[in-house]
Amino acid sequence: MEKYLDLIKNSYSGYWNYLKYELIDLNHWDNFFYGLILISVLVWILEIAFPWRKEQALFRKDFWLDTFYMFFNFFLLNLIVFIALTNTVSELFNDVLGVVGLSVSSFQLFDVDELPKWLGLFIFFIVSDFVQWNTHRLLHRFEWLWNFHKVHHSVKEMGFAAHLRYHWMEPVVYKSILYIPIAIIGGFDAQDVAIVYFFSIAIGHLNHANLGWDYGILKYIFNNPKMHIWHHVKELPKDVRFGVNFGLTLSIWDYIFKTDYIPHDGRDIELGFEGDENFPKDFLKQELYPAFSKKHDIKSSE
Template identity: 70%
Template sequence: MNKYWDNILQSYSNYWGYFKREIFFQNDWDNYFWGLIIVSLVVWALEIAFPWRKNQKIFRKDFWMDTFYMFFNFFLLNLIVFIALTNTAALFFDDVLGLIGLELQDLQLFDVDTLPFGAGLLIFFLISDFVQWNTHRLLHRVPFLWNFHKVHHSTKEMAFAAQMRYHWVEPIVYKSLLYIPIAIIGGFDLSYVAIIHFTALTVGHLNHANIGWDYGPFKYIFNNPKMHIWHHSKELPEDHRYGVNFGLTLSLWDYIFGTSHVPHDGRDIELGFEGDENFPKDFVGQVTYPMSEKKE
């Protein structure tokens, strides 16, 4: 157990040093702190310049709470719990493999680092996005996980910061399920992670933004605001009672596997979920909801 405790302490120490380098511009182009701020300001400016819902205020309902969620989930959460848990889970997985006489490299099907940069990046992106698409479906289908995911669907007015309104348990689920597939391909360059991260961040902000774009013919490849608004619809189609349009960055998985649903312009549809009128409106109430006795 000592090595797990040491691993947690080392994770905190390493991340705190990394966090300070981010704040004071000591990291280069993969600066996630200022990258988040820049992407958020750009997408917010697009909302102001090209509003889809004209009557929605710039500082719309829950703007400040979603802004708090954005920084809490993106940085404070990582510092407090996520990095330590992720590293500890990886260590535990390695130990389990050791019990059966295997090492992580024994599971690797191929090494993307041996491929041309573009090919390796594409493979890494497709695998990670597909795993996350399936994880998103689980968040809707498994009642235990859905109680955590309700936090994200509690937004009643869509805007860019709504992307970051989610329960802190969600990234643990996403990263845990993504760990093995990514470990199997192995050898990926860390620049892949940064590129895909900023791509997903930008597309995710746009998907939730008050912008009526669908990207024309590219809507069948990339998720978009006019598609994602239906994912947040309070009224779901009878044949998809667990939800629709689960894509994070890519929409093509929904078109391939029959979970796409864009019946008409969804600009003014009601957002939320059944029973959301009883869902907590404050941050503490939302993050403690899955453990409360009052959940539906």
């Protein structure tokens, strides 16, 4: 137990030092703090120059709430929960395997260091995106997970910052499920992973932006604003119960597994979910919502 407590303490101090370093160091291209700001500003400029919903205000509904979510989830959440949790779960998993004489490397299919860098990154990207696509489906399929995911679907006007509006439990679920598949593939250099991460952030921002793009023939590969807005539609088709268009970066999984749905231009469709008029409107209450969701649901049904 003492080992795990020390690991949590070291994770906190290590990430805090890393975050301070990110804020003052501008000499490396994979600076996540300023990388997020740069991507956000560029996509916001695109929204201003090519607005799909021209009547939507520049500072749309919940713009500042979503901006707060963006920085909280991308940086502070890591400090509060994710880094320590990831390191501890990883160590615990290794210890459990060690009891039976195994290790993570026992399941490793290959070492990406032995592959050309582009191929290793491509495999990492494809595997992680597919696992996250499946995890996204789970968030819609099970009620207790859906109560966390409602935070993201409470967005009523789409904009780039809505991309990172989510409950703090979501990355815990995503990364917990993603850990084993990535461990099986092998280790990755942090700078190499940053390339994939920045690309995914850019696509995610564009998916939620006030842009009417579908990328032409590439729409069958990459998720896009015209496709993703239907994921946020309030009224689902009668033959669909748990959602559509689950793609994060790639849309190809939805086309392969027949969860794609783009019936027409969705520019002016109503966003949200059934009963969202009763959903909390501020950050703290939204974060606490899953703990009191049964109470909320009972009240809303009376």
